[in-house]
Structure formats: structure tokens, C-alpha cells
Amino acid sequence: MIQTLIDAIDDRLEIRFTYDGYARVAQPAAIGESRKGNVVLRCYQTEGGHVTPGHEWDLCIVDDITDLTVTDDVFQENPPGYKRGDKHMREIYAEL
Structure with missing residues (x-):
């Protein structure tokens, strides 16, 4: 699943x-x-x-994600408020 998510980030594809x-x-x-x-x-x-309405940014534990599907929907722009170098990660495998 990790590689699937890395590929989705690299290809800018939405996920379900x-x-x-x-x-x-x-x-x-x-x-x-x-x-x-x-x-x-x-x-x-x-x-x-969503658990907290109005809270669009999530930090999800990958082991708790189920039913993952990578869509064909490409997003060109970075999501609103996105910043590289996530401070909640001690090691980043991939980022926009």
C-alpha cells in the first residue's frame, strides 16, 4: 500500500x-x-x-486505511495551504 500511495502522490492522482x-x-x-x-x-x-467537519486536512495511519483505490482524477494545483516538509513526519518518503 505504501508504494501505491507514493505513486499516487508522484502522479497527482486522487484516492478513495x-x-x-x-x-x-x-x-x-x-x-x-x-x-x-x-x-x-x-x-x-x-x-x-469526516470525524471533524470543516477539517479537510488529515494525517491518517496507513495501517488503518482500507478499501484504497487510486482514481484517474488528476489534480494539477497543490491542495489549499499545502506546505512541503510536514513537521509531523520524522522521515518523508514522498511529497508533492
Whole structure:
């Protein structure tokens, strides 16, 4: 799954997945290792349910993502407010 997410970031393809029981569509922005040692995905949610409404940016633990699908939908612009060098990751494997 990690390589699939890296490829989606590199190709700027939206993803569909389930997380915390909610189906989501998101633009993947970065993947890497968190300070706690988990592999995490920083993404900008564009559709679907959410635990905190109005909170489009997510930091998802990759092991907790299910039903991952990479779509054919390309996003040209970086998601709103995106910054390289995610401070919540001690190692970044890929980023926009």
C-alpha cells in the first residue's frame, strides 16, 4: 500500500479509501514515518464523511486505511495551504 500511495502522490492522482469508518476521497500530499513510528499519509479530503467537519486536512495511519483505490482524477494545483516538509513526519518518503 505504501508504494501505491507514493505513486499516487508522484502522479497527482486522487484516492478513495475508508478511514475511521468513513468513505473519503482525497488528494494525497505526503507519506512518511510519524514521530511515533507509524507510517502516515497527509492528505486533503475533497469528498466523503469526516470525524471533524470543516477539517479537510488529515494525517491518517496507513495501517488503518482500507478499501484504497487510486482514481484517474488528476489534480494539477497543490491542495489549499499545502506546505512541503510536514513537521509531523520524522522521515518523508514522498511529497508533492
